[in-house]
Amino acid sequence: MKILVTGSTGKVGSRFVPHLLSKGHEVHILVRDRLKAQPLVDLGARAFVGDLSQPDTLTPAIKGMNAVVHIAAYFRTMNDDEGIIRTNHSGTLNLANAAIESGTKRFVFTSTGLVYGSGNPYPARESDPCSVEGLRAYPASKVAAENDLLQMSGLDVRICRLPFVYGAGDPHLKEIIPYFKTFKHHPGTRMHMGHHLDVAQALLLLLQCDGLQGETFNVADDAPISCYEIARSFGMEADAFDPTVPPPANPFQNIMDISKLRTRTGFRPLVPSFHVAQDLDIL
Numbered sequence: 297m298k299i300l301v302t303g304s305t306g307k308v309g310s311r312f313v314p315h316l317l318s319k320g321h322e323v324h325i326l327v328r329d330r331l332k333a334q335p336l337v338d339l340g341a342r343a344f345v346g347d348l349s350q351p352d353t354l355t356p357a358i359k360g361m362n363a364v365v366h367i368a369a370y371f372r373t374m375n376d377d378e379g380i381i382r383t384n385h386s387g388t389l390n391l392a393n394a395a396i397e398s399g400t401k402r403f404v405f406t407s408t409g410l411v412y413g414s415g416n417p418y419p420a421r422e423s424d425p426c427s428v429e430g431l432r433a434y435p436a437s438k439v440a441a442e443n444d445l446l447q448m449s450g451l452d453v454r455i456c457r458l459p460f461v462y463g464a465g466d467p468h469l470k471e472i473i474p475y476f477k478t479f480k481h482h483p484g485t486r487m488h489m490g491h492h493l494d495v496a497q498a499l500l501l502l503l504q505c506d507g508l509q510g511e512t513f514n515v516a517d518d519a520p521i522s523c524y525e526i527a528r529s530f531g532m533e534a535d536a537f538d539p540t541v542p543p544p545a546n547p548f549q550n551i552m553d554i555s556k557l558r559t560r561t562g563f564r565p566l567v568p569s570f571h572v573a574q575d576l577d578i579l
Contacts, residue, residue: 297503298322300361300400302348302391303368304341305332308406308495311464312367313341315496326357326368348387354394363402363503364395369434377433384437389444396450404502407442407457409488409514409552410435417546419553422457422512442512452509454502459516459552463491463573469526476523476536482543483524483533488516488551491567491578501561508560514552519569529574 299316303309304325313336316323323341326348327333333343346353348368358364370376370383388405395403411431412420428436445453462469469489476485490498498515502508527536557563567573 298324298360298362299503300324300326300358300364301341302326302364302366303406304336305329306367306369307466307468308458308461308492309367310336311466311492312365312496312499314339315500317341319500324357324361326354348383348390351390351394354391355398358391358394358398358400361395361398361400363404364391364400365404365406365499365503366391367406369406369438371434380433381437381440384434385440385444388441392445392448392451392453396448401450401452402454402503403445403451404454404456404499405441405445406499407438407455407512408435409457409459409516409550411439411442411457412552414546414549416548419548419551420514421553422514422556446510454508455512456498456502457512457514457552458495459488459490459514461492461495462489462570463493463567463578465579466492469579470530470532473527473530473532473536476527477538480538480541481523482541483522483527483537484543485523486520486544486547486550487523487526488520489570490516490565491573493566493578494563497566498557498561498563501557501563505561511560513557513560514554515557515563516552516554517565517568517570518554519571520551521570526570529570 304313317340325341325343326346344357370380411426426439428439527533
């Protein structure tokens, strides 16, 4: 399969592209910095310099491709709502329109489990309504992009809502611990995570399985873990939390139901829990 991947130099994309190449796929990558993409080029990917905000730069990368996996997203700068929306919503639509114009129908979009509210008395399901109201700019931009993608004709859209992704040398997990106090997380607050190996597995399944047009899927592991356990695994539990923060009112907050992905694609987590990743030394 010939596949264009965006976000290939980010945490998820830089681990997913080598996985695709190892399976024998022809991979184009859309990058803003060709030098940063050199390790992937050395593995066999073909780099195209472009920007999601500049539609005319997208066509050369997507021409002749069978599918797009759109991973690129703007998240880290929390005080740039305009930039987040421009990249995650408008940029996604620019890419989708370029795909339609180029005749590339299959379009896998990586969204986020943050689109769900906190009131469900059960793990969040794909059928649960998601509204931009009350959401931070990042998940709100993803909801808006999801909704617009599903209304576009000429695209075989598959949406993958990611958990907190970790592993394979990614420093993301340790980096998030100082934010437990910033975001008022209680030690018992649970996070639903997914290892890079399982994100790659899910994305590949959504690329290859037929009959998934217009469908949304949660991906995560089998064992949500407390913030305390994460902090303790790095020896940072003593200073990671504000002791005045009350325990979470809803034990299902931040937890996703992955039964649909299992049933429709045969997905089974290769790394079913953070503790297994620790035991296998694949953090």
